[in-house]
Amino acid sequence: MSDDSLHILVFPWLAFGHMLPLLQLSKSLAKRGHRITYISTPTNIQRLVQIQPDLSPGIQFLSFPLPPVEHLPETAEATGDIPLEKVQYLKKAFDGLEAPFSTFFKSACADKSTRPDWVIMDFTHHWLPKIAEDCCVPCTYFSVFIAPALVFFGPCSELLSGYRTSVEDFTVPPNWIPFPSNVAFRLHEARSFLSVGEKNASGITDTERIVSVINGSKLVCVRSCHSLESKWLSLLSKLYAKEVMPVGLLPPSIEQSNRSTTDVGELDVMDWLDRQHIESVLYIAFGSEATLSLELLHELALGIEISKVHFLWALRKPDGLPEGFIERTKEFGVVMGWVPQMRVLAHASVGGFLTHCGWSSVVENFQFGHPLVQLPIYADQGLNARILEEKEIGVVIPRDEETGNFRREEVAKVVRFVMVEEEGKVIRHNAKQLKEIFTDRNSHEKHIDDFVEKLKTFK
Numbered sequence: 001m002s003d004d005s006l007h008i009l010v011f012p013w014l015a016f017g018h019m020l021p022l023l024q025l026s027k028s029l030a031k032r033g034h035r036i037t038y039i040s041t042p043t044n045i046q047r048l049v050q051i052q053p054d055l056s057p058g059i060q061f062l063s064f065p066l067p068p069v070e071h072l073p074e075t076a077e078a079t080g081d082i083p084l085e086k087v088q089y090l091k092k093a094f095d096g097l098e099a100p101f102s103t104f105f106k107s108a109c110a111d112k113s114t115r116p117d118w119v120i121m122d123f124t125h126h127w128l129p130k131i132a133e134d135c136c137v138p139c140t141y142f143s144v145f146i147a148p149a150l151v152f153f154g155p156c157s158e159l160l161s162g163y164r165t166s167v168e169d170f171t172v173p174p175n176w177i178p179f180p181s182n183v184a185f186r187l188h189e190a191r192s193f194l195s196v197g198e199k200n201a202s203g204i205t206d207t208e209r210i211v212s213v214i215n216g217s218k219l220v221c222v223r224s225c226h227s228l229e230s231k232w233l234s235l236l237s238k239l240y241a242k243e244v245m246p247v248g249l250l251p252p253s254i255e256q257s258n259r260s261t262t263d264v265g266e267l268d269v270m271d272w273l274d275r276q277h278i279e280s281v282l283y284i285a286f287g288s289e290a291t292l293s294l295e296l297l298h299e300l301a302l303g304i305e306i307s308k309v310h311f312l313w314a315l316r317k318p319d320g321l322p323e324g325f326i327e328r329t330k331e332f333g334v335v336m337g338w339v340p341q342m343r344v345l346a347h348a349s350v351g352g353f354l355t356h357c358g359w360s361s362v363v364e365n366f367q368f369g370h371p372l373v374q375l376p377i378y379a380d381q382g383l384n385a386r387i388l389e390e391k392e393i394g395v396v397i398p399r400d401e402e403t404g405n406f407r408r409e410e411v412a413k414v415v416r417f418v419m420v421e422e423e424g425k426v427i428r429h430n431a432k433q434l435k436e437i438f439t440d441r442n443s444h445e446k447h448i449d450d451f452v453e454k455l456k457t458f459k
């Protein structure tokens with residue numbers, strides 16, 4: 001290993017939407033000859049290694065078992081293992097890693113051969129900067145939230161002062177955005193965002209967490225690239241008064257969406273897709289965490305049924321679908337508990353994606369340039385949806401501002417507009433254009449090179 005190679009600790013929040021992009025970044029860093037110690041909990045690491053069996057020896061895994069916490073199922077180690085309202089207990093358990101991490105960190109720092117040069121941490125690690133600072137090791141916050149979302153939330157001073165006093169304050173773009181923008185929550189999104197953020201069994205809110213993490217970071221890095229959100233990145237840098245670096249979009253490889261165990265169902269899906277017309281199928285998936293109320297799930301399903309557009313729906317619990325739905329739509333649609341998402345998106349028969357606008361799904365989608373039917377559900381998804389709307393590469397299903405309800409007729413209308421109507425052509429065209437930014441591997445590699453150069457200047 002050359003002298004200027006780095007030893008970097010990578011410690012993501014316990015959610016696959018955070019662990020996977022950071023594993024992707026770890027792989028890129030290891031490929032450049034740097035040593036990575038990737039930290040998580042035992043089962044998460046087992047699952048990651050299963051998803052990516054081809055990892056280089058440059059990445060070493062270190063696991064800390066979670067302490068037991070009341071109301072948290074013993075087997076839960078990631079947000080996808082539990083309903084949304086239990087995530088607060090996962091955060092509480094996560095905070096229990098402070099002591100074992102600190103012990104490990106101090107002893108690693110005591111020896112030149114194991115001393116880390118950097119720590120890459122997530123928004124939850126409010127206790128980590130202090131530990132690292134005591135050993136003079138610099139930290140960086142790695143954000144899976146896009147730059148416009150971070151800008152919307154604002155600089156630490158504003159976050160701490162609690163300048164947003166009412167739910168309505170979350171529905172207007174803040175005054176520190178100097179250019180025209182519609183980045184803000186809808187009222188119903190703001191309500192659901194706040195209702196989750198307020199639950200804090202750990203005694204510390206998400207806002208307090210992220211403030212401590214940003215404040216404790218020598219620089220902030222974002223899963224983004226210059227060509228996508230250059231003006232937002234420079235604005236963010238001004239707001240934080242520190243360097244903000246995009247590390248590229250970290251697109252996963254197609255193989256990554258394979259399961260190591262053979263899935264009998266998967267063959268059928270690919271087979272079914274093979275029999276469909278080119279770009280005719282709407283792929284529907286909301287990831288492993290977001291869920292709709294039963295009422296809205298019905299409305300969505302009935303809207304898709306009315307649209308008559310062919311569809312492939314990845315739905316973990318299909319028993320929530322309206323009675324007779326599967327039978328009535330069997331000529332033009334299939335519902336599966338799990339599908340290899342990247343391979344499905346890559347299939348020539350897929351022509352659109354009905355998504356919750358989680359950023360990982362968006363990054364995967366634009367490897368193939370499908371237009372979006374957007375149905376943001378929680379967390380930062382509403383903000384992602386606004387940015388995507390500005391780019392005119394999809395259409396949001398209209399919802400009641402107050403309740404968040406939507407009607408099946410609207411679902412059908414948007415689905416047909418995005419997938420088949422003549423008027424939707426420009427959306428489909430723009431989506432194909434945007435693919436160029438997302439698939440520009442040279443640019444992504446360059447972003448990581450620049451990031452590494454920056455990290456080295458602190459050594």
Ligand SMILES: *[C@@H]1O[C@H](CO)[C@@H](O)[C@H](O)[C@H]1NC(C)=O
Pocket residue numbers: 133211212215216
């Ligand atoms: C910000 O960092 C400084 C120096 O590391 C520390 O003294 C201060 O308490 C931190 N403030 C917050 C709000 O975390």
Ligand SMILES: CC(=O)N[C@H]1CO[C@H](CO)[C@@H](O)[C@@H]1O
Pocket residue numbers: 198199200201203204205
């Ligand atoms: C913002 C908020 O709701 N904070 C609460 C988090 O939990 C602690 C302990 O229960 C409360 O004191 C805070 O008010």
